[in-house]
Amino acid sequence: MPGMSQPHRRPRVGHIEYLNCVPIYWGLMRSGALLDVELTRASPVALNDALVAGELDIAPISLVEYLRHADDLLLLPGVAVGSDGPVLSVNVVHERPLADLDGGRIALGSSSRTGVLLAQMLLTERLGLTCEFFRAEPDVPRMLEKADAAVVIGDVALRAMYEAPKRGLTVTDLGAGWRDWTGMPMVFAVWAVRREFAEAHPGQVKEVHEAFLRSVRLCLDELDVVAEATSRWEPFDAATLAGYFRSLDFSLGERQLAGLRVFAEKAARRGEVPALPTDGPALFAV
Amino acid sequence: MPGMSQPHRRPRVGHIEYLNCVPIYWGLMRSGALLDVELTRASPVALNDALVAGELDIAPISLVEYLRHADDLLLLPGVAVGSDGPVLSVNVVHERPLADLDGGRIALGSSSRTGVLLAQMLLTERLGLTCEFFRAEPDVPRMLEKADAAVVIGDVALRAMYEAPKRGLTVTDLGAGWRDWTGMPMVFAVWAVRREFAEAHPGQVKEVHEAFLRSVRLCLDELDVVAEATSRWEPFDAATLAGYFRSLDFSLGERQLAGLRVFAEKAARRGEVPALPTDGPALFAV
Numbered sequence A, B: 001m002p003g004m005s006q007p008h009r010r011p012r013v014g015h016i017e018y019l020n021c022v023p024i025y026w027g028l029m030r031s032g033a034l035l036d037v038e039l040t041r042a043s044p045v046a047l048n049d050a051l052v053a054g055e056l057d058i059a060p061i062s063l064v065e066y067l068r069h070a071d072d073l074l075l076l077p078g079v080a081v082g083s084d085g086p087v088l089s090v091n092v093v094h095e096r097p098l099a100d101l102d103g104g105r106i107a108l109g110s111s112s113r114t115g116v117l118l119a120q121m122l123l124t125e126r127l128g129l130t131c132e133f134f135r136a137e138p139d140v141p142r143m144l145e146k147a148d149a150a151v152v153i154g155d156v157a158l159r160a161m162y163e164a165p166k167r168g169l170t171v172t173d174l175g176a177g178w179r180d181w182t183g184m185p186m187v188f189a190v191w192a193v194r195r196e197f198a199e200a201h202p203g204q205v206k207e208v209h210e211a212f213l214r215s216v217r218l219c220l221d222e223l224d225v226v227a228e229a230t231s232r233w234e235p236f237d238a239a240t241l242a243g244y245f246r247s248l249d250f251s252l253g254e255r256q257l258a259g260l261r262v263f264a265e266k267a268a269r270r271g272e273v274p275a276l277p278t279d280g281p282a283l284f285a286v
Helices: A019-030 A044-052 A063-068 A114-126 A140-146 A154-167 A174-182 A195-200 A202-221 A223-231 A238-247 A254-269 B019-030 B044-052 B063-068 B114-126 B140-146 B154-167 B174-182 B195-200 B202-221 B223-231 B238-247 B254-269
Strands: A012-016 A038-042 A058-062 A073-083 A090-094 A105-109 A132-136 A149-153 A170-173 A186-194 B012-016 B038-042 B058-062 B073-083 B090-094 B105-109 B132-136 B149-153 B170-173 B186-194
Touching: A012 A019, A012 A044, A019 A073, A019 A154, A019 A202, A019 A223, A019 A238, A019 B019, A038 A044, A044 A058, A044 A186, A058 A063, A058 A073, A063 A114, A063 A186, A063 A254, A073 A174, A073 A195, A073 A202, A073 A254, A090 A114, A090 A140, A090 A154, A090 A174, A105 A114, A105 A140, A114 A149, A114 A174, A114 A186, A114 A254, A132 A140, A140 A149, A140 A154, A149 A154, A154 A170, A170 A174, A174 A186, A174 A254, A186 A195, A186 A202, A186 A254, A195 A202, A202 A223, A223 A238, B012 B019, B012 B044, B019 B073, B019 B154, B019 B202, B019 B223, B019 B238, B038 B044, B044 B058, B044 B186, B058 B063, B058 B073, B063 B114, B063 B186, B063 B254, B073 B174, B073 B195, B073 B202, B073 B254, B090 B114, B090 B140, B090 B154, B090 B174, B105 B114, B105 B140, B114 B149, B114 B174, B114 B186, B114 B254, B132 B140, B140 B149, B140 B154, B149 B154, B154 B170, B170 B174, B174 B186, B174 B254, B186 B195, B186 B202, B186 B254, B195 B202, B202 B223, B223 B238
Parallel strands: A012 A038, A012 A058, A105 A132, A105 A149, B012 B038, B012 B058, B105 B132, B105 B149
Antiparallel strands: A058 A186, A073 A186, A090 A149, A090 A170, B058 B186, B073 B186, B090 B149, B090 B170
């Protein structure tokens, strides 16, 4: 039939609707790449679940969840959400100094997978504390009614960083804590494709991957514009947002992969995730 | 608090996920306007309901539904989905010539509001036929099992235009039918803002309106690029899509408003909608 053919299905792609991923959304938008994906915008936890359940083909996934499901997934090299030092939005909020929290209760925000595990590592392994950890809704004042410290991520954590000091609370940046401890960048989320989808549609995955790489490059060039545009709708001014975006590391190169492997090894030693294969993580490559 | 302020809520804006609105989505994307709205992509019927229910602030709405709720809404001038002649995607599909359908049964696709009323006007008022009309799921072969003609819109109608002839069926273009009858362009959908939202947030509405106007201009300049990009995921090739996009009229100027008023008057005479006020429709203006 002239003019008609069997259509392909667009790849089902996830996007984190937190502030930290606005620059990447900007890049996907400005480059026109949104037309070539069926985009689902949701919280990190919802995206983790959807990717693992096969309801999405490609999505950002918390590093810990990736490690738990590494057999089914391939990482997209070059794109991640991490930091090489302070990240501003993965925080422990506490009243007493961290070193005084031995025997204390630590509330772990339910929206976090990697951040809360990182907090546990730092408190128990680096500081040698014994604490009681429990899950809680990510609401700092309520968490601190029942706990000595609260671990939160994302917009809630970013907000806490600005609000906590005036309430006499201290904020410990877990990206900075990790770098001080290991000398490494921290990777909080990676982009992964389901292995079976990559095998069936390598060309589509290559294109989406390239679109993400283009988006990261494009948004880094336009961070001040993104910050200005975003500030209209958020409780942060443009300068604050630009500083936040610049604190994030959207790359996933050798140095970030090395940091990822150190985290994976520590996490496996704690029994939280299976060990990565020695040549892991498995990367997508056409 | 330095760096922080009370944020505004982004306007809740609807977008039709049919092919006919891909050019406008392209424009919203490329211009960066998506960052300033909370976009809901859905079918026209779902958007109609959401706008009327106040779950969206600004959305495209079927002309008929607009006329039914004109008291609560203001039109955004300059943007619409219509045609000044053939529209390709609002069709009657039939076996016998239309003039032979007196006493026949006509299936009206449930996804359409304005298209099905236009079909009824043309069949009964212009052709003087008496038909039995009934609602049905928009699936042409199934509709024609129980009816002598099927009225469909959107991607289903566009597809029927290409597939029907090889099955010995005739396709009557309702955009062309309206122009032959009245000499006017037909407006199938308009963009409207809830009156109360426009009163509360005139500046935001002005910006969204300007973003739509920019998107329409931008996409008209890039229709071949949009068609090429879209053809990868649809059952139509780039040339077919470009032809389709060019058959659409995304403008809403004096000539389109005149056509809209003629339709509104006919619809009111049939008792389908309340009459427009003599100076109607009420347009948004800052």
